[in-house]
Amino acid sequence: MSAARERVLANIRTALNRTGPLADSVTAVLDARLENPRANVKPAVDGEVVQQFLSKLESVHGAVVRVATMEKVSEAVDAHLQQNALSPELVVAPDPLLEDIPWSNRFAIERRAAKGDDRVSVTAAFAGIAETGTLVLLSGAESPTTLNFLPEDHIVVLKVERIVTHMEDAWARLRKERAKMPRTVNLITGPSKTADVEQTIQEGAHGPRRLRVILVG
Template sequence: MSDARDVILSRVRTSLGWDGGTAPRSIRKMLAARTASPPIAVRPAIPRKDPCDSFTANLEAVAGKVVRVPGLAAVPGALIRHLDQYGLPYRLVASRDPILADIPWPGEITLRHGRAADTDRVGITGAFAAVAETGSLVLCSGEHTPTTLNFLPEDHIVVLDADRIVPYIEDVWGRIKAAFPTWPRTVNFITGPSKTGDIEQTMQLGAHGPRRLTVILVMSR
């Protein structure tokens, strides 16, 4: 496999006239500049000026739910109302996102930090970013943000700082590049709860992941 790859790439370089199999310095410089500052593609207009409004409308259009709260102190109340509405336990598996650490959790809420197990019914995380254009959440894997939290529990609750909403998908990559010295192993774009229409063309939620996706949107910290 490696030999075949080397042969193919060598032929490509030869056809480009690159002596010695190495791109000329001018080409390498051009590629480095393009990678550092990629051109901006044509982007669709976002009908709502407020990114929070666009994000909310697009997420709720795909069966997600957004609950706005004025600050972190209001997060536990919003969470408890959600848990009570669906008869869910007050025991949650959680990431170690900084936004969760800043919340004044009441005694009746129990958080277990770490990877989710198939017995965990509710998972709560932060999010690296969110996209107004599509209503998507962006979650990056890491030591304190295991990917299992996003997919194993039946209920996924995300506490999101409103300042983390960006207009377009392309904006996410620049933020990741600035925030991480090395790229995360996994970057998940999550748009709504898991769903499928494969069974008799009837939409079913929770087929391959959470049945419910709820975002508690913190408007001010």
């Protein structure tokens, strides 16, 4: 243990009028608070959650297209490419959900982490949060984080049953479905932007210029 660590902790305890660590009886209560996290105030979400998710996402300039089945994803991706005059080269996250898609032969697909000059990535979302139109993406072997940031166009496939109401609901799912926290959890709400030049909003700062969500189901 470093001397600085002991010094900082001792200073904190002095400031809190204590001579040492908290008593075990107190830490037991605090540990219980950590182990059973409680939601605090959750804003009311009006109306139907999927609709709310879509309208919130669109309000932050996320483009959304809804398709009925996974089979239709390839078509939706193609439409996005054509709409933005992009060449059919995709880096697709090595996610089983995406691998099962019958991709059009038109695409040249690579499954890997991103490189600096990749144009279009396709990844799968862990959840969508209706409250704010936010996507939740987890890092892992099937979902390299760089795909969320380096390409110019980021296409995210989200199954409709993965939409939750509040951020807290996403955490509950995360705890339930994953044994431990992934290295990275990305909450993404719209395409990259900056207002650092005279407070003028400009999209496509360092991250993707366009965010396209394909909602399935």
